[in-house]
Amino acid sequence: MIIKPLHTLDYVRKSFNSATSRADRSRIGQFLTPAAIAHFMSSMFECGPKEVRILDPGAGAGVLFATSVETLISQENRPLSIKVVAYETDSTILPYLEETLKRCHSLCISNGIEFHGIIKCEDFVSAAIAETRESLFAVPIARFTHVILNPPYKKINSQTAMSRMLYSSDIEVANLYAVFVWLSMLLLEPCGQMVAITPRSFCNGPYFKKFRAAFLQMMSLQRIHIFESRKKAFGDDNVLQENIIYHALRGLQKPGSVTISASEGLDFDKARTLSVPYDQVVHPADRDMFIHLSINDANVGPAERMRCLTTSLNKLSLGVSTGRVVDFRAREHLRQSPEQETVPLIYPCHFLNGFINWPGESGKKPNAIASSSETSDLLVEAGFYVLTKRFSSKEQQRRVMAAIYDPTRIDAPLVGFENHLNYFHKQGKGLAADLAKGLAVYLNSTIVDQYFRLFSGHTQVNATDLRKMPYPTHEQLLRLSRYVKETMPDQESIDDIMEKECLNCEQ
Ligand SMILES: C[S@@+](CC[C@H](N)C(=O)[O-])C[C@H]1O[C@@H](n2cnc3c(N)ncnc32)[C@H](O)[C@@H]1O
DSSP: OOOOTTTTHHHHHHHHHHHSOHHHHHHTTOOOOOHHHHHHHHTTOOOOOSEEEEEEESOTTSHHHHHHHHHHHHSSSOOSEEEEEEEOOOGGGHHHHHHHHHHHHHHHHHTTOEEEEEEEOSOHHHHHHHHHHHHHHSSOOOOEEEEEEOOOOOBOOTTSHHHHHHHHTTOOOSBHHHHHHHHHHHTEEEEEEEEEEEEGGGGSSGGGHHHHHHHHHHEEEEEEEEESSTTTTTGGGTOOSOEEEEEEEESSOOOSEEEEEEESSSOGGGOEEEEEEHHHHSOTTOTTOOOOOOOSSSOOHHHHHHTTOOBOTTTTTOEEEEOSBOTTTSGGGEESSOOTTEEEEEOGGGEETTEEOOSOSSOSSOOEEEOSTTTGGGEEESSBEEEEESOOOTTSSOSOOEEEEOTTTSOOSEEEEBTTEEEEEBTTBOBOHHHHHHHHHHHTSHHHHHHHHHHOOSSOOOHHHHHHSOBOOHHHHHHHHTTOSSSOOOHHHHHHHHHHHTSOTTO
């Protein structure tokens, strides 16, 4: 795990809010994002390029770029360098913003990542218009790979200089928040990612039609999160706007489906999630290009079917934890190949046909870890464990991928599981062999993967998500185990087996 010196972000928000008046903050549209929302927003970013450039327009105290930095450096493919550009016009918040930038700097440096942060105390709208215009003639600007924003909410008076400036750039919208989103997408590089929290008013209605057209044309909408309670998101600030969060990529190609999730307030772990076909979200024949945000329709299939499974991990007396070896923290104990006084160290690259294939020959990851008093807390007793990968890429077919650690194939008294894995255990020790085999069949089934996608919007598979899933009974798991011989059955067979042994509860 990465040290998180950014955990005081909510404290910064509270102390700024108590040092300023709500009326003043309201006048400049300054409702700062609670840290829980900021974390949730930045968790939507997928692994990106090695050289990250983050834009935070209207950065306030910097919570959004700070959580983004934190998220990006804890991803599997960590960036080599991060640059942050934060625009902010309110001088009273600048000391807080500078402090957050400094903390990001230390966090990156302590994780071996180059960091460069710039605060621009200027109007983002004029700066962005100048930048996008100039780039038509001058050297192309280095565009951003990520933009994260909670823009100011303010009606635009049509008689102002701002309105005229926007009009001359062909940007016609009724509210400043949409201007911020519009200019931000212009500043993204192809495939660059945007996560924004804004009022949902742009999703329909005539005032935002030009904005919707530009947004839906330039961006590929991946995910939308809805707050079901008007009051709960920014509760303590008394903001009554209906806000949504969305994740979109710069690019013309539209996705097959959009993930729509909904939570009451900040209870994101209880969010309901559906994958909705893109043309149900934006109807192809709709000239107004409304964005439909319903979450109560089709796609309940996998959830319905999983009702046949009535047991929980707890009832099975099993647990699931995240691998304890954080490799960059234990660097001096790692060995490329097994030696005297070392034990196996297991990474996702050791997965092969449903089993752990160790030692690996790719040379990409160390195969062993020294076994000593310094590492004893990182290791577990050898035994049958079921491992799942914590990270999958968007291209990978499955989110949930499981493999069995079989101690009869690997001669070692202890083993280390690296932090990119979760491991299923019985009170910290191995499982009975047949239970482990049955569990791996279950986790590798298509229905589990579909169910997981329905309820978790991101590509990461957390131990908490695995704990919340329903499981087959002990007897069912034993029946599933009978099909595992030297290798895992193929996908089609696994799905047939699941159908026969676990999903026929109507009969
Ligand atoms: C809704 S707050 C959000 C702040 C921060 N991003 C967060 O999520 O906590 C919007 C911020 O934009 C700033 N702002 C307003 N107009 C601006 C402008 N034209 N250019 C740059 N910043 C602006 C405000 O001072 C405020 O801090």
